[in-house]
Amino acid sequence: MVAGRLKRVAAVAANTFRETVRERVLYNLVFFAILMTLSGLLLGELSIRQDEKIIKNLGLASMDIFGTLIAVFIGVGLVSKEIERRSLYPLLAKPLSREEFLLGKFVGLGFTLLVNVGVMTVGLYLTLVATGRGIDWSLLKAIYAILLSLLLTVALALLFSTMTSSTLAAVFTVCTVVAGRFSDVVRNMRDVSQAVPEWLVRLVYLVVPNFLNFDIKDHVIYGDPIGGGLLARLTIYAASYAFVVLGLAMLRFRSRDLT
Amino acid sequence: MSGLPHPVPVETSHLTKAFPAGFLGRRRVAALNDLSLEVRPGEAFGYLGPNGSGKTTTLKILMGLVSPDSGAARILGKPIADPSWRHRVGYLPEHPYFYDYLSPAEYLDYVGRLFGLPASVRRERSQRLIGLVGLERSSHVPMRRFSKGMSQRVGLAQALMNEPELVILDEPMSGLDPIGRRLVRDIILDLKAQGRTILFSTHILPDAETLCDRVGLLRSGRLLKVGRLDEILTQDARVEVLLSGGDAAVFASPALGVRSSQQIGERRRLEVEEKSLMPVLQAATASGARILSVTHVRESLEDYFFRQMGESAPDSSWLPGD
Amino acid sequence: MNRLLPYAFLGFVPLVPLVQGSLDRDFGQLAAQSNRLYLQTGEQVRWFCPGFEGVMAGIYWLRAVQYYGSERAFGSGTSYQNLAPLIEITNALDPRLELAYRYGALFLAEPWPNGPGKPQAGVEVLERGIRNLPEAWRIRWDLGSLYYFFLHDHEKAAAVLLRGAKIQGAPFWLESLAASMLGKGGDRATARQVWKTQYDNAPEDAIRDNALHHMQLLDALDEVDALNAAAGKFAERSGRSPRSAQELVGSGLVARVPTDPPGVAFDYDSRTGRFAIAKISKFWRPRYDQ
Numbered sequence: 001m002v003a004g005r006l007k008r009v010a011a012v013a014a015n016t017f018r019e020t021v022r023e024r025v026l027y028n029l030v031f032f033a034i035l036m037t038l039s040g041l042l043l044g045e046l047s048i049r050q051d052e053k054i055i056k057n058l059g060l061a062s063m064d065i066f067g068t069l070i071a072v073f074i075g076v077g078l079v080s081k082e083i084e085r086r087s088l089y090p091l092l093a094k095p096l097s098r099e100e101f102l103l104g105k106f107v108g109l110g111f112t113l114l115v116n117v118g119v120m121t122v123g124l125y126l127t128l129v130a131t132g133r134g135i136d137w138s139l140l141k142a143i144y145a146i147l148l149s150l151l152l153t154v155a156l157a158l159l160f161s162t163m164t165s166s167t168l169a170a171v172f173t174v175c176t177v178v179a180g181r182f183s184d185v186v187r188n189m190r191d192v193s194q195a196v197p198e199w200l201v202r203l204v205y206l207v208v209p210n211f212l213n214f215d216i217k218d219h220v221i222y223g224d225p226i227g228g229g230l231l232a233r234l235t236i237y238a239a240s241y242a243f244v245v246l247g248l249a250m251l252r253f254r255s256r257d258l259t
Numbered sequence: 260m261s262g263l264p265h266p267v268p269v270e271t272s273h274l275t276k277a278f279p280a281g282f283l284g285r286r287r288v289a290a291l292n293d294l295s296l297e298v299r300p301g302e303a304f305g306y307l308g309p310n311g312s313g314k315t316t317t318l319k320i321l322m323g324l325v326s327p328d329s330g331a332a333r334i335l336g337k338p339i340a341d342p343s344w345r346h347r348v349g350y351l352p353e354h355p356y357f358y359d360y361l362s363p364a365e366y367l368d369y370v371g372r373l374f375g376l377p378a379s380v381r382r383e384r385s386q387r388l389i390g391l392v393g394l395e396r397s398s399h400v401p402m403r404r405f406s407k408g409m410s411q412r413v414g415l416a417q418a419l420m421n422e423p424e425l426v427i428l429d430e431p432m433s434g435l436d437p438i439g440r441r442l443v444r445d446i447i448l449d450l451k452a453q454g455r456t457i458l459f460s461t462h463i464l465p466d467a468e469t470l471c472d473r474v475g476l477l478r479s480g481r482l483l484k485v486g487r488l489d490e491i492l493t494q495d496a497r498v499e500v501l502l503s504g505g506d507a508a509v510f511a512s513p514a515l516g517v518r519s520s521q522q523i524g525e526r527r528r529l530e531v532e533e534k535s536l537m538p539v540l541q542a543a544t545a546s547g548a549r550i551l552s553v554t555h556v557r558e559s560l561e562d563y564f565f566r567q568m569g570e571s572a573p574d575s576s577w578l579p580g581d
Numbered sequence: 582m583n584r585l586l587p588y589a590f591l592g593f594v595p596l597v598p599l600v601q602g603s604l605d606r607d608f609g610q611l612a613a614q615s616n617r618l619y620l621q622t623g624e625q626v627r628w629f630c631p632g633f634e635g636v637m638a639g640i641y642w643l644r645a646v647q648y649y650g651s652e653r654a655f656g657s658g659t660s661y662q663n664l665a666p667l668i669e670i671t672n673a674l675d676p677r678l679e680l681a682y683r684y685g686a687l688f689l690a691e692p693w694p695n696g697p698g699k700p701q702a703g704v705e706v707l708e709r710g711i712r713n714l715p716e717a718w719r720i721r722w723d724l725g726s727l728y729y730f731f732l733h734d735h736e737k738a739a740a741v742l743l744r745g746a747k748i749q750g751a752p753f754w755l756e757s758l759a760a761s762m763l764g765k766g767g768d769r770a771t772a773r774q775v776w777k778t779q780y781d782n783a784p785e786d787a788i789r790d791n792a793l794h795h796m797q798l799l800d801a802l803d804e805v806d807a808l809n810a811a812a813g814k815f816a817e818r819s820g821r822s823p824r825s826a827q828e829l830v831g832s833g834l835v836a837r838v839p840t841d842p843p844g845v846a847f848d849y850d851s852r853t854g855r856f857a858i859a860k861i862s863k864f865w866r867p868r869y870d871q
Contacts, residue, residue: 004375007372007375008372008375011369011372012373013371015358015361015369018360018361019358019360022360022362053734072795085356086354086356087348087350087356087357089319089324089352089357090323090350090351090357090370090414090417090418091370091373091448092322092323093322093323093324093344093345093348093349093350093352094345094370094373094374094421095345095374095375096343096373096710097342097583099583099586099587100583123851131557133870139758149383150585178569180815181639185640185643188643188646188647194480206597206598208599210604211600213601213608219611224611225611226611230408230604230607233600233603233604233607236596236600237596237597237600237601237604239597240593240594241593241597243590243591243592243593244590244591244593244594244597246402246587246590247316247586247587247588247589247590247591247593248587248591250586250587250590251587251591254587255326257278257324257325257326258319258324258325259278259316259317259326342583
């Protein structure tokens with residue numbers, strides 16, 4: 001029974017991946033390639049250590065931004081578009097539960113992002129090697145953290161997708177992700193306004209997904225020690241939060257009438 | 260619920276559903292009201308009614324897409340929530356939309372995977388079904404390019420991918436040209452011959468007439484009538500006469516007992532009360548017409564429905580033909 | 582099983598705050614070890630956020646405050662090197678944010694290890710504030726205090742205060758403060774008076790607390806002087822220094838073992854016969870003649 005369930009989730013995931021490929025999502029890699037090439041060529045002017053850092057930062061930041069854009073804008077359509085166009089209906093008539101459908105969509109888009117980030121990683125390393133720098137394996141830590149944050153973003157997009165139309169879901173997801181990147185501002189709100197009670201600040205801080213956690217680009221580029229323990233904790237945070245969000249999405253989706 | 264020993268393919272009991280409407284969804288619009296019906300094994304059941312009468316809502320409740328406010332339904336003896344019956348049922352939704360970027364072969368393969376069919380079975384069946392619905396030449400073309408009729412055929416194919424015992428079709432003929440309609444009709448007849456049960460909704464009455472064993476008539480969410488066609492339609496003694504030529508003004512008159520008269524190309528079709536048959540035929544031949552055929556007809560489903568509709572408040576959206 | 586799956590997923594809720602807490606600790610430590618400013622000047626930052634300068638000023642100010650706080654808290658080997666740039670960026674983004682000048686200078690002037698100990702940098706910040714907000718008399722008051730306490734330049738301090746007193750809306754006591762600085766410069770009575778003025782008139786808690794801290798420091802120093810005088814008398818009488826603070830108390834010259842305002846006892850060095858503020862006291866400074 002479990003095998004059947006997994007096979008169905010895999011079928012949905014594979015189809016979702018196929019959809020992103022055929023809908024040309026991966027073309028963003030072309031822009032990335034152009035960006036990397038330009039930066040590799042033009043930054044030779046600056047001092048040796050500076051341009052290496054800039055290329056790395058640019059590469060990682062692009063992965064983050066492009067990945068987030070994909071996660072949000074494809075993610076919010078995963079469910080709402082299927083409902084709007086009714087392509088969902090014949091599928092749910094099959095022995096495919098709504099939960100399996102959601103999970104399959106999540107895994108499918110997650111895999112797309114994995115491929116996207118993977119290709120960008122290769123591109124970044126190629127650029128670094130082509131411009132005469134060495135291979136810095138520690139970048140993979142920052143890339144891993146970015147991947148975690150993208151998966152969390154997909155989960156959020158999926159949740160909003162089950163609740164409302166694609167457009168509104170995109171707005172909500174973007175707001176949540178941006179708020180998440182200002183988590184430190186939230187946490188230190190009392191420095192600016194003592195009027196806000198401590199418990200409220202703490203609550204908002206914990207509820208808003210802390211995307212700042214995953215931004216270890218600078219630490220990695222400047223060689224700060226990032227241990228396996230930290231990465232493990234980041235993984236647990238991302239996984240836990242994503243599970244909760246997916247659980248909520250499932251509950252919301254389950255009770256929705258598909259008229 | 261029913262007295263039959265064998266699990267009934269479809270049975271509903273007092274289904275009620277109202278949808279929120281209006282500003283902030285405050286108002287409730289009743290879609291179904293206390294609907295109880297059953298579909299018997301091996302029959303073709305025509306679920307008929309004007310637009311907005313609740314046919315699609317009923318089918319969606321059966322497929323678990325919509326949940327009823329009250330009442331219950333069972334498919335193949337199991338509750339809707341039980342996933343096991345889905346392996347034995349096929350469904351074609353209204354206005355089906357499939358994925359633009361997939362070809363019919365790919366879509367059927369996907370559907371097959373959701374049923375857990377092994378690859379060889381998927382391949383064989385999808386080929387056969389694509390052939391069955393007449394899409395062999397487009398089997399690898401992305402469905403983006405498909406017309407409504409072609410999508411409809413894909414819809415039928417995917418509904419049959421698991422060789423279901425029970426087939427539920429929402430407006431199976433919609434969007435199809437006469438060839439397509441004939442195709443679907445033949446497929447349905449074939450399924451019936453194989454012992455499968457078919458429940459389909461339509462508002463193309465002539466099709467229902469030829470295909471169904473029993474029909475259910477729905478209006479404003481209530482089931483007006485259910486029964487075998489030959490029980491519902493009165494055997495109004497009438498005869499259809501096909502002839503050509505002659506002077507219609509002479510013989511095609513109500514005074515003679517001619518109920519309706521239509522010119523179809525070179526031919527004229529008359530519906531005549533049985534008792535007036537001989538005088539009409541005589542008048543026709545006298546005016547030089549050539550009699551082509553004479554057949555007994557019963558009241559058409561169309562007439563029946565207009566009769567039913569006319570008895571209560573007028574309901575606008577009725578399409579008699581196509 | 583389908584029915585239960587979402588609830589199983591929701592079961593992960595408690596993990597979120599737990600892991601966030603430990604991540605906060607991880608990052609706190611990392612931050613203390615490394616805090617880089619990519620964009621070093623306000624002009625650079627402004628280039629990136631046209632139209633959002635106000636928001637960015639707020640964000641940079643928060644960063645400055647956090648940075649100051651975390652450097653103090655996580656202590657060792659810190660250099661506060663980004664403090665001045667963060668403040669400068671804030672000022673450049675929002676030249677009218679008065680508190681960034683005032684708190685900023687305060688942070689910069691604080692002596693090591695509670696701050697970078699760069700009063701001259703604080704002066705630059707306040708002068709910038711004066712240029713941008715010429716009518717803000719409080720900034721001039723801060724500048725005067727800074728010159729007086731941290732740079733020990735009584736004449737400049739008084740000059741700044743006098744200039745400030747001429748601003749419309751400035752309080753009357755700025756002038757008298759300037760006068761006493763000129764007249765008595767350097768002694769504790771004046772200092773106490775200046776701090777008391779700040780304490781009475783401070784609009785924000787942090788400034789009031791700082792003034793209180795300095796007043797208590799002066800009290801502590803007075804105590805030390807009194808103790809040393811008593812020790813001296815003891816030495817005159819008995820020909821040697823007291824062996825301990827208790828001995829001094831026992832001799833009746835001092836009523837009880839004195840402590841600084843929060844209650845930390847003063848150190849006594851029996852070799853030199855002198856009392857001093859204890860190293861563990863919060864008032865201890867490498868040079869505390871303020």
